[in-house]
Amino acid sequence: MKVARTQPDGAAHRRPRPATAPPLTRPPKPAHLPATAADVAVAGKTAPALPGASTMTSRTIRTLTVLTAAASLCATASTAYAAQDTGRRTPGIAAAWARAWNGTDPQDLGALFTADGVYTDEAVGVTFRGRKEIAGWKARADTLIDNVHVTIRSTRLDGDRITVRAVYSGHLKGAPKPFAVPMTTQLGLDGNHCRIAFDQDHYSLATVLAQSGLPADWTPPAA
Numbered sequence: 001m002k003v004a005r006t007q008p009d010g011a012a013h014r015r016p017r018p019a020t021a022p023p024l025t026r027p028p029k030p031a032h033l034p035a036t037a038a039d040v041a042v043a044g045k046t047a048p049a050l051p052g053a054s055t056m057t058s059r060t061i062r063t064l065t066v067l068t069a070a071a072s073l074c075a076t077a078s079t080a081y082a083a084q085d086t087g088r089r090t091p092g093i094a095a096a097w098a099r100a101w102n103g104t105d106p107q108d109l110g111a112l113f114t115a116d117g118v119y120t121d122e123a124v125g126v127t128f129r130g131r132k133e134i135a136g137w138k139a140r141a142d143t144l145i146d147n148v149h150v151t152i153r154s155t156r157l158d159g160d161r162i163t164v165r166a167v168y169s170g171h172l173k174g175a176p177k178p179f180a181v182p183m184t185t186q187l188g189l190d191g192n193h194c195r196i197a198f199d200q201d202h203y204s205l206a207t208v209l210a211q212s213g214l215p216a217d218w219t220p221p222a223a
Contacts (some may be wrong), residue, residue, distance in 0.1 A: 003123075011128065018103035021145070024190060030183030031166050037219070039085075039217050040100060041217070058164045066080055071110040071133070078154045079171075081125055082133055083121070089160055090152055090155050091157060091195065093112065093151065093162070093189065093194070093195070093196060094155050094162050094164050094187060095152070095185065096112055097109070097130060097185075097196065097199075098150045098152050098164075098166070099148070099165075100112060100138070101138070101148060101150040102149050102150060104142070105140040106135040106136065106142070107135050109133075109134060109135055109138040110131035110132065110136075110138070111131065112133055112195060112196050113130075113134055113195055113196045113197070113199075114190050114195045114196070114197050115130065115131065116127070116129065116130060116197075117130065117131065117134060117139060117196055117197055117198060117199070117210075118197070118198045118199070119133075119134045119198070119199045120198070120199065120200050120201065121137070121201045121203060122200060122202050123202065123204065123205040124205060125199065132151045134199075143172035143173075143223075144172060144173060144220050145171065145172055145173065146170060146171040146173060147169070147170050147171055147178070148169075148170040149168075149169045149170060150166050150167070150168055150169075150183070151166055151167040151169070152164060152165075153165045153166055153167065160188060160189045160190075160191070160193065161186060161187065161188050161189065162186075162187040162189065163184065163185055163186055163187075164184070164185040164186075164187060165182070165183075166182075166184075166185065167181070167183065168180070168181055168182075168183040168201075168203055169181070171212075172208075172212045172214065175212035175213055175214050176212065176213035176214075177211060177212055177213045178211070179207075179208045179211035179212045181204055181207045181211065182203065182205050183202065183203035185199060185200065185201050185202070185204070186198075186199070186202075187199055
């Protein structure tokens with residue numbers, strides 16, 4: 001014979017425990033609208049690439065590249081003939097001029113000038129005209145000075161003129177010591193900025209002679 005179990009006193013008055021609330025879910029998106037990345041993330045899936053996304057990105061990149069290049073060209077064109085300190089970006093013609101002085105072939109210097117180019121050494125007080133004479137000046141310098149060298153320190157472009165600040169060094173043959181003096185050179189360029197129309201060298205001959213250990217009235221031997 002089974003005996004019916006009775007609830008303890010007050011059990012009938014206990015409130016039932018509420019069921020756990022179901023997790024929140026995003027309401028379904030209408031079928032005619034594409035799913036977004038957020039919709040897919042809620043579902044725990046990786047968002048698919050949206051149609052045309054890669055195309056839009058590549059077009060945007062190409063557009064920005066073209067605009068940047070155009071802006072750069074405009075900026076270059078607007079400042080090409082304005083006065084500017086070039087710093088370490090030595091203009092090509094000035095760098096070639098220094099290389100020619102540091103080299104051993106006199107024709108390399110003459111070739112940098114226009115056919116009627118003029119070269120003036122203000123310290124010595126001599127002027128040469130035309131490529132042949134300018135090349136001859138380099139050849140003459142090499143017979144008088146060992147290890148002729150020009151080291152560019154800075155350049156400044158102002159229209160069709162380049163101001164070069166450099167160190168001019170070498171060893172006068174027969175002198176007790178070598179020399180290294182500051183030099184400023186003005187390079188005037190042709191219309192295309194491809195060749196040198198004139199050159200004016202400025203340095204102290206007295207300082208060259210003093211550093212070399214030579215008397216102030218020293219003169220080079222005749223050619």
